[in-house]
Amino acid sequence: MCQTDTFATSATKRSNKDRLGQTGLLYQLHFATEAMAGRDRVAQLMRQLASAACRCPTHSQSYHKDAGKYCTARNTDYAFEMASSNIRYGEGVTREVGMDVLNMGARKVCVMTDENLSRLPPVKSVLDSLTQSGVPYLVYDSVRVEPTDASFKEAIAFARKEDFDVFVAVGGGSVIDTCKAANLYTCHPEADFLDFVNAPIGKGQPITRALKPLIAVPTTAGTGSETTGVAIFDYEPLKAKTGIASRALRPVLGIVDPLHTLHMPTRVAANSGFDVLCHALESYTALPYSERSPCPPTPLHRPAYQGSNPISDVWARQALHIVAKYMKRAVRDPGDLEARSSMHLASVFAGIGFGNAGVHLCHGMSYPIAGNVKTYRAKDYNVGHPVVPHGLSVVVTSPAVFSFTASMCPDRHLEAAHILGADISSVKLADAGLVLADTLRSFLFDLQVDDGLSALGYGTNDIPALVKGTLPQERVTKLSPRPHTEEDLTELFMASMKLY
Template sequence: MPPSPATRSSIMRLMNASRHVACPCHTCSGGSGNAVGGLLHNFRKFATPVDIPSKEYAFEIAAANLRFGDGVAREVGMDFKNMKARKVGLFTDPNLVNLYPVRTAIQALEAEGVPYEVFDRVAVEPTDKSWEDAIAWSRTHDISHFLAVGGGSVMDTAKAANLFTVYKDADLYDFINTPVGKGLPITQTLRPLVAIPTTAGTGSETTGTAILDIPSLNFKTGIANRALRPILGVVDTYSTDSCPREVHISAGLDVLFHALESYTAIPYSERSPRPTNPKFRPAYQGSNPISDVFSMWALRETITNLPRVSKNQDDRDAKRQMLLASTFAGIGFGSAGVHLAHGMSYPISGLNKTGPKFKMPGYAVSHPIIPHGISVALTGPAVFRFTAPSSPDRHKEVLALFRGISQTDDSIARLSNADVGPALYEAIAEFLDSLGVPRGLKKVGYTSADISRLVDGTIPQRRVLDLAPGIGDVAGEDGREHLTSILEGSLEY
């Protein structure tokens, strides 16, 4: 009886085993000759010919055009007039509709005689239902151009409304990322979208990503496609002046972990299989030389300036630098992607609505909420203790930034690879303490009994888990065992 054909997972396990026998560090190329030889030897054992999965060999950088400066929101009326906009759909939330950013945008549109209508029902931490409300509104209001004025929730909702206004008959799940949705490609040209961020956090003005919560599934997911990217991000330094301290902190933590995760994601060349056509190359591709520059600059500025904003919301220089950091981090993770802390944040936020029902102080909402940046930070120390062995030198660079010293300092240079993870765990925990972040999952109401559900909610987040060191670069590894350990280590610290 002939042997069964080799499965893809068995092939990938062989590839991984041969690579890691040579060197366990995904950034090291040493010993590659022996690894290839061993791999070919193992493939010869198969009686049935197989195709060796090909690794990625290229990366792409795509970001919105950006305008940065004091009061630049006053120019958007001219932008839309230049684009000959027939009717602008201005998306915002109820908390912003009467504040400087929206007032300025409306004045700019009216000054240029640009027709517009306002949708001000965007939900903070949007759900499938709130997206459907915005989509239905947009489909019936003959919108030719979109303007998002708000934080990530507003910008992501406007992206979704734009997409489903063009795809009038599509179902929400047609474009939501697999395996939750179908993840269909976007082949039609969307309408022009301009984004004015009002928080220094998500970087959504630079990316093609839109995130939503699906309460029935108890986790978040989203749509990631370059076609969603705004054509222009207008970063007005006055637009974050109305943020409460807690919003500044949560948004800033999102910047911090965008930068940390994109810098430590598996290298783009470790992704497999290579796309059969450039149009199938994903938005999140793994760390690369260009994203590294943006991510590290954003990380350095955030570590320096977020504590300053936390202590003094009138510190204009610090707020300005945080807006720049947010934008830089958006460009970095917009191509490199994020991984574990973000992947686990989605069920942490989602399960809260029916589980702990924690409500973060300082947020003007009536429903339970663990703000996105907080939900990401809760697992941060444990995540980077886990990822440190994958690339000790990169994690030493990060550790040096948190400690405010040079990487050549003896305390960093002499640190053994085995000690990098624990040291970075402590450094991140101390930084979060200085901002008053809850010390672990127990502080927001989760217990050890919730771990399995949180893991179940993380497993479907393949677009980010597949970029996680120790998971995305290990064939056949779904991450369940590691996720359980990280979440257990995040209950308290």
Template sequence: MTEYLNETVFTWGGVPLKFGAGAVDEIGHDLGQLGADRVLVVTDPGIAEAGIAQRVADAATAAGLTVGIYDRVHVEPTDTSFAEAVEFAGQSEWDGFIGVGGGSSIDTAKAINLLTTYPGELHDYLNKPIGEGKAPPGPLKPLVAVPTTAGTGAESTPVCVLDMLSLKVKTGISHPRLRPSLAVVDPLLTLGLPPEVTAASGMDVLCHALESYTAKPYDAFPRHTPETRVAYCGSNPISDLWAEKAMSLLGGAFRRAVLTGGDLAARTDMMMAATFAGMGFGNAGVHIPHACGYPIAGMVRDYVPSGYPDAPLVPHGQSVSLTAPAAFRFTFPTDPARHQRAARLLAPDTTPHDDPREQLPSVLAALMRDIGIPSGLGEVGYGKSDIDGLVDGAMKQQRLLAVAPRPVGADDLAAIFLDSFENW
């Protein structure tokens, strides 16, 4: 048998999907098919107040299921909020879970599922070098994800993300067993989202698609064994298809969804883009913008965004977008044609920039400006004196930086952060 030094195999995993207006009302039937009788709805106070969580619970109850609700999910969850949610869930026996909300609720539901099925320390499962990176020892219970934002794609990914408060950095858990059993995606649930949330969530979708599309190719990684092959395996032909379709949908719908709000067609395309981008990056991975976004969110001091709880916060979608123009300038030499194609998919009617290297960054900056994303790190409260701390936090994200299409060192990250204080 021929021995190969580089990888010759890629894996692609997906979540069964139910998509469309009114899909959420069928959730009781879906849970019954998965064998769940006692289910816990996991959501945040805003979704609970809007009545969406109760609507999901009522649909499950009508099908004969016993339903509880945990409605104290922290927006941008932390190690502390995960612990509180797990403690609550552990007071009763559940044989299934429903995550209702944005990525915060769905990721919290994933953590509850893991840590109540296999009780242990959160640290054991966190990605290295922050945690031990251990795999779940066996299958998890059924988990149905019901996204209410076109954002994280958490309904189709094998990861959950959190802030480590003591370290002031984001990290996560990554393993195929964390993927939900079913994604129920209903565009009607997003019609009431504030424009600021729509904009930030959508930038997360966009970065998912772009980062997975420009990731290091799977066959450029060292050869893996079946035991060592990771969930984020690099760009591959199947993930590329999902990323391209997500970018095409975003190019037509993103501005409309933010600026008009009630455009159901635009909201539908955004939800589809979020799910498709999740199917891409949930296998290929993400890289520099997400690695930089984690310390940007984790080190926040006094920036309070509109449309979110009245507390210091850089929403995840904002945090990953702020360094995206600079990051894609950095990665451009690895595959100029791919970067230019991404720019055309996102802005098919825009005259390309004279400098090919600037085509994608200029498309991103124009979109971000139009939908109200902060202009750069300076607008969310950072100064040049923060660069060392931001670099240190990003360097901790080696699982993500390993997916970048070229090596990324501390000096490279410092230059990217410096280039991101003002994007226009």
């Protein structure tokens, strides 16, 4: 992946020159003041100092005033932002949640979870801590696994009936995302549901009002939702997943307690881990932030998913290393605390990475795979409806996707294959996609993943609907390093019908 440093270099030169000019003026101003120079001389120096103010993108106030003008002169962005929730990690840290809400001055807390989790130790730990803190709370335990617009609205209606001032989400991504939506629309009672939903399905309006504090207690090691400002759901009218993306949605605190991961059944651990794997791979290979278009007219309009960047790269690579070392152990032995704890951290790392860089085709294509499910019922998921778990819907296309995208940044694809255990000592860059695809197939086979889309109930006749469901996912698909057409998507779905 190549990123031009021309702009940064020229900006640095201008910045250095500006600073030298300012330094001289400051010295003159100092000596003029020391000598009790006349008011006119001091005023003149102040005017000169203002006119020589730094015009670099980082420090200049005048630059920010003219940011919109600057961005109209270029097609792509020039900056990226690093944002994440605060994270507290450690065995047993859940018992501290009562202290947290007390310190926030909470008068009534909304606890959200799902029906299965409501009977398990993670929720009990949270409720015990809240009880000890003496803060009143109400529990909403009707969160839907793989939430829909309808289930979001039910949770929102519950939250609007009470005057909650703090939200606590205990569960996987479905629970945390539902709680984010409830918080958002409770704080915007006048908003239509589609106002904040990503375009083109919704209006994609920016969130400008502060939300209530949200504490996330993740019980799976996959979505990383405790670190991100994204809430994903199935939009049933179109049978496609979409979501709401804004930094304003981020939890103020993620309480990452590895003891909770011991309650994940085997297939839940596997599918959660696949989400971590694809978060890391996709964010690391995403379109560079400096190539993403359009350039936002103001920082407020810069998307949460910005493209790969030097900071997200660090988190993505580290997550891949952990996945390579611990994921198989975590799936095969539910009692392996070291492995499951490590995967919990990998989920956080990958969440920070993709929460700032974004994901691309695997996730974009996964949404219609999950949204169009017919009869498939994943093992170990105790839900009353057909479901293709999110991590499974994402990873099933990964061999085809990374074979397709490798030509744009082969070095990154090859590095990822190496981290995951491939011998790349004699591999040419031109073969990076094939090597990574084969590495992924081997990884999936070892973890007993269903043999492609056909095993999930899809046939070639379903491909047009899957393509149609992918097209609205521009928030993520536009971050693919390689441009793609409908025909490309058709071929990728076809290639994913069988994995082995």
